[in-house]
Amino acid sequence: MSQNEERARAIAQARKFMEMTRARGASEAEAQVAMEKLSRIKQTFDLTLDEIIINSLEYQQKGVPWNTVKGCPMFTVVMAIAEFTDTKVWCEHGKKEYKYRSGRMVTVEPGNYQYFGIESDVDMAIYIHELISESLKRCEKDFKKSEVYTNITRRGGKRSALISFRKGFIRRINIRLGEMSIENEREVEATTGTDLVFVKSKVREEKFKEQIGVKLVKVQTGRRGITNNRAGSEGANSANTVSLNRPVGGGGSSVKLLT
Template identity: 30%
Template structure:
């Protein structure tokens, strides 16, 4: 615990040194001396600039409204989606309306909202195809089969998100000697920001779905959902 506090003090010192620039009124000699000190501190404490800057990144929360208040098939993969994006998530109900609320660093929350829309659109379009391919079903039989199909899709998407998260973390560990420390620092930043709020979370109850033919077809359809990250603005030129 003492060592952790010392590292936080060092990171704060590094951030202060980084502010010593000619633009902020320092001489070139002072700015150069500050830059050299930053390099020595990073090396001595085995820190990275990503880890140092992490504490300065503010956390945000954004909502995704539901069309009603009833739970939906996409609920099955929301916890996995939040973990994949390093966010916290909860359901908020007010005045007869419901919404998911994602909490985390701004870029992570943006990714969660993007993937939520991708998954929801995929479930909707695949469900329309399911209905077309099962015209022999009517009424309650069709509605029940479609729910199981959608649940299968969401279950498979959740599994893929969990696997992708493990792969990304393993890759970060391989490429970066401080990868595990960076992930831990990010988790701690989000956790500390969340504790500063007055929000307290409780776990919801899961649904029991019969794994019949419709469920298995939906499970297979879950492999067709595009979970690739969106292009960053600086990457868009590569497509031109």
């Protein structure tokens, strides 16, 4: 048995004994024995209570589909969503399809964004992802009614303005999520130190390797800048109106629950 397998087995035993200390109907003597065995395992394998608890949580994978022409606007924001929610994210590309739209042949690129992590974290990632996606669609409709858009007369100008609006929107959302991630880290470090964050990240990587087992490859996103600065500014302003706070009664990050 490898060292990792031994450690995983020890964590499973520790979880069992921890549950016994809280089990209904357990006598005081049984709870005491379980506590002693739990303490012995922690010392032998240098385990922390946080590591045992985090290992006992349910890890899952959930996907959000896309089906777009020439790329998905959400592609450049999913990493910020994953960082904020303590999840891993990757893209699964489907087979390209060719369809007629508006009298011309276009390439449709189907696929899924996959999020992995503790159940409550993944649920939060999906919520934020869908919130941003729907907010962008709504704000695009409003932008198309604005003078910035309707006054454009040159050929291709409206399409360029719409792309710039999207980029301005997504860039601002990225900045906001980055600021919120930093604030979260400071909050956690102030209450528990850095150990919990490290343990959670370590366990997530182990669970990902165990449950998913795929090798992720980083890709470069497009570097083309905003060509219509006014449209880009409108996009950024629209992004500031999106409430990224979790809903009342909604699940929060499990790292918050543990701290």
